[in-house]
Amino acid sequence: MRAMVLEQAKTPLILRDVPKPKPTAGQLLVRVHACAVCRTDLHIVHAELTEPKLPLILGHQIVGRVEQVGENVTGFFVGNRVGVPWLGWTDGDCAYCRSSRENLCDRARFTGYTIDGGYAEFTVADARYCFHLPDQYEDSAVAPLLCAGLIGFRSYRKTGDAKRIGIYGFGNAAHLITQIALYEEKEIYAFTRPGDTDGQAEATSLGAAWAGGSDEVPPENLDAAIIFASVGPLVPAALQVLAKGGVVVCGGIHMSDIPSFPYVDLWNERGITSVANLTRRDGVEFLKIAPRVPLKTKVQIFPLEKANTALEEFRAGKLHSTAVLKIS
Numbered sequence: 274m275r276a277m278v279l280e281q282a283k284t285p286l287i288l289r290d291v292p293k294p295k296p297t298a299g300q301l302l303v304r305v306h307a308c309a310v311c312r313t314d315l316h317i318v319h320a321e322l323t324e325p326k327l328p329l330i331l332g333h334q335i336v337g338r339v340e341q342v343g344e345n346v347t348g349f350f351v352g353n354r355v356g357v358p359w360l361g362w363t364d365g366d367c368a369y370c371r372s373s374r375e376n377l378c379d380r381a382r383f384t385g386y387t388i389d390g391g392y393a394e395f396t397v398a399d400a401r402y403c404f405h406l407p408d409q410y411e412d413s414a415v416a417p418l419l420c421a422g423l424i425g426f427r428s429y430r431k432t433g434d435a436k437r438i439g440i441y442g443f444g445n446a447a448h449l450i451t452q453i454a455l456y457e458e459k460e461i462y463a464f465t466r467p468g469d470t471d472g473q474a475e476a477t478s479l480g481a482a483w484a485g486g487s488d489e490v491p492p493e494n495l496d497a498a499i500i501f502a503s504v505g506p507l508v509p510a511a512l513q514v515l516a517k518g519g520v521v522v523c524g525g526i527h528m529s530d531i532p533s534f535p536y537v538d539l540w541n542e543r544g545i546t547s548v549a550n551l552t553r554r555d556g557v558e559f560l561k562i563a564p565r566v567p568l569k570t571k572v573q574i575f576p577l578e579k580a581n582t583a584l585e586e587f588r589a590g591k592l593h594s595t596a597v598l599k600i601s
Contacts, residue, residue, distance in 0.1 A: 276393035277580040279329045282320035285581045286331070286392070294389070294397040296343035301400045303355060308391035309334035309416035309572070310583045310596035312444075312503070313359070316527045317386060318584060325386050331580075332598070333359040333384040334419040335391030335398075336412045346400040354412075356404040356560075357396065358419045360550050361388045376550035383550070392580050394600055404556050407564040417570045417595040418563055421445035426559040428499045428524035428548045429453060435496035435519070439464060441487055441511060442502025443472050445595045446524065448479065449568055450499070455480045456566045462491045464507075471593075490514055499524050508545060509534035517541040524548050572597045 274293045277286040296302040314331045316322045335357035339349055349355065363370050363378035370378050384390045384398065406415050425446035432438055438454055439462040440447045451461050463476030467486035476484040483491050487507060491514055498511035499522045508531045511521045518541065526549075539545070571594035575583040583596040 274394040275577060276330050277577060279318060279325070279331060280327065282318065282325070282327075286318075286584075288578050291330075291393070293395050296341055296397050298344040299346060299399055299401065300343040300397045301339050301346065301349055301355065301403060302341035302343075303335065303337040303357060303396050303398060303403075304340045305335055305337040305391045305394060305396055305600045307336045307412040307416045307600065308332040308598045309419065309421070310575075310580070310587055310598065311420045312587070313420070313526050314385065315584060315588050316503075321527045322386065326388075329386070330389040330391070330393050330396070331385045332391030332393070332396075333357070333361075333386070334416045334421075335384070335396060336406065336416045336419070337391075337396070340395065343400070349400050349403065354406055355398075356406045356415065356419050357384055357391065357398045358402065358404065358423060358551065358556060359383055359385070360553070361402055362399050373552070373554070376552050376555075381550065392577065392598060394577075402553060404560055407560060409564045409567065410570075413572050413574060413597045413599060414570050416597050417445055417572065418449070418560070418568065421595065422449045422563065422568070423551045423555055423559055424524060424548060425450040425501070426453070426562075427551055427555050428501070428522050430555075431522045431546060431548065432497035432499065432520065436460060437462065437482075437493055437496045437516075439491065439495040439498040439511060439514065441498060441500040441507045442504075443476050443484075444501060446501050447476075447499075448571065451476070451479050451481065452566050452568050453562065462493070462495060464489070475593075495519060497522065500528075501525060503528045505529040505531040509538060512538040512543060512545070515543050518543065520544045520546060522546055522548060570595060574599050576601075
């Protein structure tokens with residue numbers, strides 16, 4: 274089968290013919306139809322995430338059809354459309370797994386990082402961590418929901434009952450979560466790179482109450498802020514515009530160093546928290562609400578062999594929608 278393979282960090286992916294994987298007990302063999310490109314893929318390629326299996330097939334927002342079902346699989350059949358997310362396996366026995374926090378499992382394995390992913394014609398996945406997908410979405414349209422959507426949703430849920438929510442970094446996750454927040458009658462304050470008037474206009478068109486640069490002060494103090502940009506200095510910036518008792522949620526898997534800040538900015542029971550991975554429960558809840566809103570995704574299609582182009586344009590900020598690899 275054809276696959277785009279990362280052989281060494283900080284090098285381009287290489288199109289290879291590799292053996293078609295075979296499902297073992299509990300696994301599905303999935304013929305990949307689409308795989309969305311994620312900023313996490315960039316972090317892996319550029320060695321900001323330092324423990325990938327190598328060589329590696331990237332990709333953890335996978336949509337495809339079940340080609341073969343391994344032994345002891347329940348709930349999936351040949352021909353079913355499935356989604357394969359970032360969380361690919363947990364031990365089920367550690368303290369975290371036994372307390373409904375499987376996203377923190379020390380032995381967890383991750384699709385497209387420690388398990389081969391979806392930049393390929395086929396992949397295998399543990400059936401217990403796969404999702405049935407809403408019928409309303411085409412393959413390329415539903416793929417971004419499997420990470421930008423899921424991690425964004427977990428980040429959003431950590432804001433609790435906050436009414437005024439700031440979002441720093443108005444990319445793929447922010448576009449999706451803004452739609453849910455407005456559906457739930459929240460107010461969104463969008464922060465983009467200073468001078469990014471196009472991004473600010475996009476946020477306003479989605480229904481944001483205010484949009485400005487990350488160096489600006491919003492017209493109201495925020496009850497919560499979600500930071501999707503991997504820029505550490507945004508954390509103290511968000512604290513400074515946070516109301517008493519508010520929370521800053523860091524929604525990324527990687528962030529540059531957070532500079533020091535005076536304790537008074539944290540005082541009055543403000544908090545900072547991070548989001549790590551996802552749980553299967555997150556996925557089930559999110560995929561129920563997505564068609565209800567209904568969430569709309571914006572995608573730009575690339576063929577599998579153009580994965581490097583998609584990654585380069587993503588890193589350069591040239592994409593105005595989610596890059597999705599379409600595999601024939």
